Amino acid sequence: MILSFAHDDMQGSVAVTVEQVADPTAIGKHPSAAGFPSCTAVVDYPGQGYRALFGWVQLVRSTDNSSGGAGFDMDPLRLFEDSPSPYAFFGVRPTLFDAPSRVERDPLHWTAHSYLARTPLDDDERQVRPLLGFSWGFDIDANRHITLRPVQALAAADWNAHLPYLAASHPGWAFDGWRSSPTESGLR
Template identity: 55%
Template structure:
């Protein structure tokens, strides 16, 4: 799936690939990852350097999560959970890679809402997340231990809006644009 976006008047896109893991060692995973999904989301954008800084915000609703699947929760990169940042990846056109797997195969569902965003670098404003485009992806395991991987799908502006109260609560030092897509005048 290819999703277009506009940032500061420049058009870019993300290529979203969700595939079944056939060889876990090829992606740095353990054997338990076989048959689970693997996500790679690549950014194509014409700017360079600071003009191409982006971040990925990912929230997950999982029946084996803290809320038992009732709510979406932050899905931070495990090495940076103490940074206070809403981003799981951040950098110059960073590729998002994720490969959720489980050691045991019990019935469950796992759904991610993933957003490409950026943060203006002006020193005069607080850390601010401006989401550009989003998509959902995930998997489920049935009682026969079969892992089902539905196709990724684009998210709507409403999907972003529903996450705002949670994001604001989890990251009080940050502000979040109220709409998915380019900021007014951008």
């Protein structure tokens, strides 16, 4: 799927690919991760330098998370899980990559909400301003079969529903409401 966004009077896009992992070692995972999903979201944006500085905020709801699947938790890169930043990835046109897996293939429902956002550098307050979002995930059934869920564009209401949790989880940051919806410009 290709999603579009606008920033600084320029158009950008994100190409999202979710696929089942055939060779876990090729992506740095244990062989038991075969059949689980991997998601790659690549940012294409004509701006340069600081104008192309973005981050990815990812929240996950799963039946094995802290709420038993009732709510979303932050999904930071494990190396930075104790960081006060809400971003899992941050940089110039950063690529989001995630390959969730479990050693045991017990029944599970797993959903990620992934948001491309920006933080203005000229502001005194650290703010997160969303540009686009998408949902993806997988399920494991009682027969240990893994089914990937299709990528779906998220809307302002999805981001805005996360605002209380984001503010409580990251009190040193301000989270702006989503002011416009992303548009889907094609499928991949």
